[in-house]
Amino acid sequence: MTGSSKNAQAAALLAAYDEQLRGGSEGAGVPTSMDGPVIRVEYPNRGFVSYRSLEGLDGAEVDALIARQRDFFAAKGQAVEWKLRGHDQPADLPDRLRAAGFEPEEQETVLVAESADIVERLRGRESVDGVAIRRTGETVDFERIAAMESIVWNDDWSWLADELVRHQATGLTDIYIAEAAGQVVSAAWAVYKQGTDFTGLWGGSTLAEWRGKGIYKALVAIRAARAEELGYKYLQVDASDDSSPILQRLGFVPVTTTTPWVHTPK
Template sequence: MTSPAAPGTGDLLRAYDDQLRERLSSALTQVRLGPLVLATYLGGRGFVTYRSLEEDGRPATEASVRRLVEQAMARYEAAPEIAYVEWKTRGHDHAPGLHEALLDHGFAPDEPESIMIGEARLLAQDIGLPAGVTVRRAVDEDDVRRMHVMQSRVFGDPPERAEAHLGQILHRLRTRNDMELWLAEAHGEVISAGRLEPEPGTDFAGIWGGATTPEWRGRGVYRALTAARARSAIAHGKRWITSDSTEFSRPILERSGLVKVSTTTPYEWRRGTA
């Protein structure tokens, strides 16, 4: 009896599109605007996502895309509590004129990232750690704050953004049970950290926010942190791991069998800078 063929890149991308693109676990509010989902979060953040930009079965055009951007931003601009908005684009979408429409409305693109997907079991390996390094779940708010300081420093987040994100994480941990935070320590210092988000009703868990201090890179710490999260994802009944990966983490995930199925580029609008 032959084993079923492993899913190809196209199958993984369809699963990603169908199961994940409109799931916004920690949003305070979500409203629909045609094909768009407009969300708000603690800390004055808005977020735009969608399964596709088609409307009523009609393919997107430059005019329809520009109209959607105008309508979405009219909503956010009319909400004074929203300080910044992220519009999450994907490289495989049919989105004529989206880049230009976003720029015209004051958005700036960030660096593209790779959308990675693969089987959790491929990541859930035993990884040897350097002497003195341990990997564990964060257990209290002190752990969360320590790991957040390290992540913000590695990512170069401005102080107001870092504080807003910390507030979101702490609120979610206090009010929900849908996320795990993991960290690696050496000599009492957090040297690597990331979170796991098992998505209810899907086959996926996401690994997000992975950061490692420069002096500990290339020594297996991030791989061990990822393996621990993958084992936990399997315990939650998830088959697939997904991650939006920088060029630091993409090669590590590829070596474990994950594949790049597309790219994602976040565009950001900030109130008062448009």
């Protein structure tokens, strides 16, 4: 593919991402409200703010919009995340968020691919010798996944079990567990964005001693095939710096970046 073709592909994928994934679909299944162009999502642990565009607002109006979201959640004693994409306008939005007391967390790369393309590229990579991968809806498995994640990140991820229960209850999430000799070695889930052509791929963390064996690729392949089967045209990932190069080699296209800007009330 030529450089111009790659640029055209990335532009088309970004347009689909902006049109379908930004705004209403991000608040599915939880309380939401609108404030002008933004959707305000009230998750149990913290607030979340997103939007498709701030076009038409002047600087003072943007500052007031940011302050209202901060104050809305501060009044509830909650932190709030403003999800900033790399191509968002105005260009000085990071400065305005910082001035309102928000701080950036780790930037990730937004990657998009067509499900059929990934299925074709990873054909035959859906399994790994000595590892059993299965879809699960059992709470005991969610607890085992949370324990595995706690080891991977050297932190308490027990909260993840309840999060997976919540995802499972929507009927729009498939959760996969990878086991070897009775031990959970990796896990990942696919979130189907109802009313869109997109499936979000989440998770994929793997115990250190099991990395490099093809488990991550197998989980991508399995979820891509399932998404295609269900009629979802696109796959989307917010990828860390560790995952992004792997996914790009598999055929995912970087279209923008995403950075959580978070305000935590004192």
